[in-house]
Amino acid sequence: MTDLTSFIARLPKAELHVHHVGSASPRIVAELAARHEGNSPVPADPAALADYFAFRDFGHFIEVYLSVVDLIRDDEDVRMLTYEVARELARQQVRYAELTVTPYSHVRRGIPAPAFCAAIEDARAGAAADFGLDLRWCFDIPGEAGTAAAEETLRIALREQPAGLVSFGLGGPEVGVPRPQFKPYFDKARAAGLHSVPHAGETTGPETVWDALRELGAERIGHGIAAAQDPRLMDHLAEHGIPLEVCPTSNVRTRAVPSIEEHPLARLIAAGVTVSINSDDPPMFGTTLEEEYAVAARLLSLDAAGVADLARAAVRASFQPAAGRSRLLAEIDDYAAGGAPAQKPA
Numbered sequence: 001m002t003d004l005t006s007f008i009a010r011l012p013k014a015e016l017h018v019h020h021v022g023s024a025s026p027r028i029v030a031e032l033a034a035r036h037e038g039n040s041p042v043p044a045d046p047a048a049l050a051d052y053f054a055f056r057d058f059g060h061f062i063e064v065y066l067s068v069v070d071l072i073r074d075d076e077d078v079r080m081l082t083y084e085v086a087r088e089l090a091r092q093q094v095r096y097a098e099l100t101v102t103p104y105s106h107v108r109r110g111i112p113a114p115a116f117c118a119a120i121e122d123a124r125a126g127a128a129a130d131f132g133l134d135l136r137w138c139f140d141i142p143g144e145a146g147t148a149a150a151e152e153t154l155r156i157a158l159r160e161q162p163a164g165l166v167s168f169g170l171g172g173p174e175v176g177v178p179r180p181q182f183k184p185y186f187d188k189a190r191a192a193g194l195h196s197v198p199h200a201g202e203t204t205g206p207e208t209v210w211d212a213l214r215e216l217g218a219e220r221i222g223h224g225i226a227a228a229q230d231p232r233l234m235d236h237l238a239e240h241g242i243p244l245e246v247c248p249t250s251n252v253r254t255r256a257v258p259s260i261e262e263h264p265l266a267r268l269i270a271a272g273v274t275v276s277i278n279s280d281d282p283p284m285f286g287t288t289l290e291e292e293y294a295v296a297a298r299l300l301s302l303d304a305a306g307v308a309d310l311a312r313a314a315v316r317a318s319f320q321p322a323a324g325r326s327r328l329l330a331e332i333d334d335y336a337a338g339g340a341p342a343q344k345p346a
């Protein structure tokens with residue numbers, strides 16, 4: 001293990017862009033597939049699953065993603081998945097995470113919203129008690145399901161109000177899913193105190209990022225890498241301190257970027273854009289948050305101090321309450337100065 005790999009492994013972190021179902025490990029997917037014997041195309045064998053998670057294009061990725069969503073049939077599946085995702089985050093020394101969950105996709109598959117929210121909140125309590133992980137929720141609209149999904153996602157957010165809910169997002173394909181149609185829902189979510197964090201500029205151009213800013217009041221942008229094509233947009237993001245949640249390997253595996261060497265991360269940083277490094281759907285992309293930090297370190301030619309700055313940037317871009325944020329920044333400072341962190345149980 002290189003020094004930097006070891007440094008990254010023990011570095012306290014925050015994870016801001018990671019999807020609930022997208023974080024189901026091969027072991028969890030196999031357990032879910034076995035639990036519900038049935039005609040799922042999702043292989044239970046981990047080796048076959050690795051082949052199954054090879055995507056022709058973004059549309060194929062969404063198709064595969066939804067086939068894994070189909071495996072989640074009841075609130076016990078939700079509870080187990082969420083708790084195991086928390087365990088894996090804690091193993092990587094993540095102290096704070098905003099996990100993107102998609103209530104609409106589960107409610108329409110027959111899990112009642114109150115049961116879904118109770119299950120994720122149970123797992124959140126377990127994550128805090130067992131792993132020292134402060135787990136929060138982003139409720140995201142699956143964009144391919146349009147304004148009906150937006151309506152239902154907002155209704156669940158406002159009616160159930162799970163304690164960990166901090167933000168409101170928009171995922172799924174961008175092509176053919178214009179952002180402005182979701183303005184009424186984001187307006188209401190923001191009026192209720194939720195932060196706006198839509199995906200934009202992942203598989204379409206800078207104009208989608210502009211729409212997310214102007215129409216959806218985005219405080220952070222999921223991916224947003226298309227901003228690198230528009231210097232005026234990068235200046236705007238830098239000037240207003242609007243962070244991009246960048247997921248380097250995701251962009252390559254979904255074919256949003258041809259190769260990691262062509263990833264625009266360095267251009268975004270050079271333009272002064274604030275960036276957090278994230279894993280998105282780690283098992284589906286054959287990566288981990290630790291690995292994403294290593295990829296960013298390579299692309300940006302960072303040393304340990306530079307990597308620690310990446311971790312600080314994620315904490316500062318987070319919606320973590322001030323006390324926890326100060327503690328985590330102090331823990332990163334202490335670690336970067338040479339004091340190893342207390343290793344959390346995993």
Ligand SMILES: O=c1[nH]cnc2c1ncn2[C@@H]1O[C@H](CO)[C@@H](O)[C@H]1O
Pocket residue numbers: 019022062065066100102105140141142143144171172173199202250280281
């Ligand atoms: O990288 C991503 N971009 C967009 N959507 C994603 C990504 N990863 C996971 N999802 C999820 O795909 C589902 C589509 O119904 C949404 O729930 C979205 O959260």
